[in-house]
Amino acid sequence: MTCTILVGGQWGDEGKGKCITYFCTHDKPDIIVRAGVGPNAGHSVEYNGEKYGLRLTPSGFFNEDARLLIGAGVLVNPDVLKHEMEYLEKYDIKERLSVDSNCAIITDKHMQTDKDSSYLSKKIGTTGSGCGPANADRINRTIDYAKDVDALKDYITDVPKEINEAINEGKDVFIEGSQGFGLSLYYGTYPFVTSKDTCASTAAADVGVGPTKVDDVVVVLKAYITRVGEGPFPTEMTPEEAEKLGLEEYGVVTGRKRRIGLFDKEFAKRSCMINGATQVALTCIDKLYPECYQANKYEDLSQEARDYIEDIEESIGVPITIISTGPDLEDTIDLRDEKLN
Ligand code: GTP
Ligand code: IMP
Ligand code: MG
Numbered sequence: 001m002t003c004t005i006l007v008g009g010q011w012g013d014e015g016k017g018k019c020i021t022y023f024c025t026h027d028k029p030d031i032i033v034r035a036g037v038g039p040n041a042g043h044s045v046e047y048n049g050e051k052y053g054l055r056l057t058p059s060g061f062f063n064e065d066a067r068l069l070i071g072a073g074v075l076v077n078p079d080v081l082k083h084e085m086e087y088l089e090k091y092d093i094k095e096r097l098s099v100d101s102n103c104a105i106i107t108d109k110h111m112q113t114d115k116d117s118s119y120l121s122k123k124i125g126t127t128g129s130g131c132g133p134a135n136a137d138r139i140n141r142t143i144d145y146a147k148d149v150d151a152l153k154d155y156i157t158d159v160p161k162e163i164n165e166a167i168n169e170g171k172d173v174f175i176e177g178s179q180g181f182g183l184s185l186y187y188g189t190y191p192f193v194t195s196k197d198t199c200a201s202t203a204a205a206d207v208g209v210g211p212t213k214v215d216d217v218v219v220v221l222k223a224y225i226t227r228v229g230e231g232p233f234p235t236e237m238t239p240e241e242a243e244k245l246g247l248e249e250y251g252v253v254t255g256r257k258r259r260i261g262l263f264d265k266e267f268a269k270r271s272c273m274i275n276g277a278t279q280v281a282l283t284c285i286d287k288l289y290p291e292c293y294q295a296n297k298y299e300d301l302s303q304e305a306r307d308y309i310e311d312i313e314e315s316i317g318v319p320i321t322i323i324s325t326g327p328d329l330e331d332t333i334d335l336r337d338e339k340l341n
Pocket of ligand 2 (some may be wrong): 012013037039179195
């Protein structure tokens with residue numbers, strides 16, 4: 001009987017896709033609902049050796065009994081959604097996925113504006129997915145909503161009604177955020193941010209759940225930091241230093257090389273504060289400590305890795321309940337029983 005929100009605590013790409021998959025296959029929530037900006041996101045999910053890149057479909061789709069929803073705050077590109085429904089056909093996505101009637105719709109015009117504007121594409125370094133121009137049209141009240149679009153007519157629902165009824169019936173609801181704290185329009189490194197707030201309160205608003213209904217907020221932090229696009233990054237290292245540490249990464253949506261930096265404790269602490277974190281999931285510990293790859297017990301981590309994790313936990317003041325030691329679902333240490341009870 002819980003309503004959980006999961007959000008990114010840095011600049012996106014913290015490994016939310018992997019953590020969401022873990023929570024949704026392990027805890028089996030009845031409803032998994034996508035919040036966040038829109039198809040600018042690229043969540044990676046790995047399961048049984050297969051790898052999926054997702055932009056709109058909730059990352060928890062492996063849980064085949066769950067209802068999959070997209071909240072009204074999320075921008076929908078019907079072509080991206082259709083492609084993902086086909087790509088994930090064997091998981092019966094079409095039968096389980098619905099979008100809120102009030103999701104705003106991204107068109108080719110929004111994507112073109114995003115790419116043609118040198119301010120957006122070059123100065124800010126946007127993903128080119130049309131999210132910024134679409135949110136601008138939404139605020140100007142000229143954009144179409146999902147209920148106006150023929151391509152989505154079979155997939156429309158009232159997301160707040162479904163979720164709140166489920167919560168009242170004692171069911172479990174899992175809300176997936178996208179992007180990360182540093183990309184928040186309100187609290188991030190403006191103007192080098194995305195086109196809306198990316199914190200937990202907005203994720204709740206995105207799907208129509210009031211703050212009093214939320215039990216848990218999981219903030220996902222990577223053991224080091226990555227950032228794509230432009231903007232300040234105080235702990236950034238040079239590409240040569242990153243390469244030496246074996247920390248090269250490329251974006252799921254854009255294929256761009258990610259900038260790499262050291263973990264920033266002050267930044268993480270502020271992110272946990274503004275998100276109201278009750279738990280932290282720490283990912284990619286194996287990238288810093290390769291001897292920890294695929295460990296699934298805390299005792300199997302090296303002393304160095306444990307010291308690193310305990311130092312972070314003490315600085316942020318929030319329990320680190322999930323430690324991810326590889327991209328696959330199985331590569332997870334789950335400390336919730338001992339830390340939360
Ligand atoms: P956005 O919604 O775009 O912010 O993405 P995300 O938070 O879902 O992260 P994304 O999948 O873009 O990037 C994380 C990358 O790290 C992916 O390639 C994952 O497969 C991988 N990954 C996640 N957790 C771990 C981990 O613990 N160890 C290793 N080695 N890789 C991981
Ligand atoms: P936009 O959201 O496409 O407008 O891009 C604005 C900024 O947010 C750029 O720096 C993007 O690289 C960044 N961004 C947007 N979505 C993601 C994401 O899912 N992961 C990482 N960075 C993102
Ligand atoms: Mg990503």
